[in-house]
Amino acid sequence: MPSTTDIQLLASIPSPSVSSFQLGPLTIHFYALCILVGIIVALWLTDRRLRARGTQDWQIVDVAVWAIPLAIVCARVYHVLSHFGDYFGPGRNPWNITEYGSVWAIWEGGIAIFGALLGGALGVFIGCRQTGLRFTAVADALAPGLILAQACGRFGNWFNQELFGRPTTVPWGLEIAAGNPAIPAGTPAGTLFHPTFLYEVLWNALGVVVLLWLGRRIYFQWGRLFAVYLIWYGAGRTVWENIRIDPSQFYLGIRTNVWAALGAIALGLIILAVQARRHNGPEPSPYLPGRAPAAGQD
Numbered sequence: 001m002p003s004t005t006d007i008q009l010l011a012s013i014p015s016p017s018v019s020s021f022q023l024g025p026l027t028i029h030f031y032a033l034c035i036l037v038g039i040i041v042a043l044w045l046t047d048r049r050l051r052a053r054g055t056q057d058w059q060i061v062d063v064a065v066w067a068i069p070l071a072i073v074c075a076r077v078y079h080v081l082s083h084f085g086d087y088f089g090p091g092r093n094p095w096n097i098t099e100y101g102s103v104w105a106i107w108e109g110g111i112a113i114f115g116a117l118l119g120g121a122l123g124v125f126i127g128c129r130q131t132g133l134r135f136t137a138v139a140d141a142l143a144p145g146l147i148l149a150q151a152c153g154r155f156g157n158w159f160n161q162e163l164f165g166r167p168t169t170v171p172w173g174l175e176i177a178a179g180n181p182a183i184p185a186g187t188p189a190g191t192l193f194h195p196t197f198l199y200e201v202l203w204n205a206l207g208v209v210v211l212l213w214l215g216r217r218i219y220f221q222w223g224r225l226f227a228v229y230l231i232w233y234g235a236g237r238t239v240w241e242n243i244r245i246d247p248s249q250f251y252l253g254i255r256t257n258v259w260a261a262l263g264a265i266a267l268g269l270i271i272l273a274v275q276a277r278r279h280n281g282p283e284p285s286p287y288l289p290g291r292a293p294a295a296g297q298d
Contacts, residue, residue, distance in 0.1 A: 031156035038149030045145035063127030071120035078115025132291025136223035151204035165194025230268030
């Protein structure tokens with residue numbers, strides 16, 4: 001008769017045995033591919049939503065050339081600062097680009113969505129000024145694609161076997177390879193862990209449906225749809241963060257990213273309140289006044 005452990009393993013979620021592959025002299029990391037797929041689907045969906053409002057084809061790319069690099073840089077900076085001891089502790093050599101644990105080694109994982117949001121928002125603002133697009137129109141068009149991109153990116157954590165949750169006996173527990181440094185000392189062999197990557201994937205996928213549905217309504221213009229994104233993502237992240245066991249800095253007994261998630265919720269509520277008072281009707285155009293292209297211009 002199979003033991004309880006055998007039954008759990010039959011129902012558990014296995015982790016990939018590899019996190020990269022070789023393509024000639026290059027090492028291709030699945031983590032990077034997941035992020036790349038997320039960026040592509042976000043651009044595609046955002047372009048469709050902007051063109052439906054009358055913008056030129058693929059004008060979002062002119063915004064993305066500012067937003068994507070700033071998002072990646074700020075995501076890494078945020079991660080390093082919020083895990084300072086992992087990079088600047090005793091025996092660390094954080095500036096050696098070839099060394100494991102370097103601040104430059106983004107291919108090992110370690111980018112933070114809240115840093116990406118800050119950097120990406122700055123990049124979108126700059127890109128909108130360059131192209132003449134209205135910032136709120138782009139933010140609202142981007143919201144469903146952004147949370148879809150985050151769902152894609154979370155599969156990178158699965159390939160890296162990182163950012164998983166506490167030990168669990170639920171049938172959908174995640175298998176983690178023995179010797180993983182994130183496994184707490186003294187954990188029995190064969191222990192399963194909460195698949196927080198999957199929880200967030202499912203929550204974000206549901207968020208895509210909700211945002212697309214709300215986005216059909218004129219009320220959710222002027223940045224209000226992006227505000228709903230902030231509230232939706234922040235609410236889910238407060239839960240997943242309290243399940244995860246990876247190291248984090250704490251302030252007043254609360255993980256750094258929980259504070260950031262609460263800040264996202266608060267910001268979303270503020271945007272809804274402010275824009276409800278400032279704008280009653282629909283946005284007149286996805287372009288800033290006087291910046292719309294001439295008729296027939298491509």
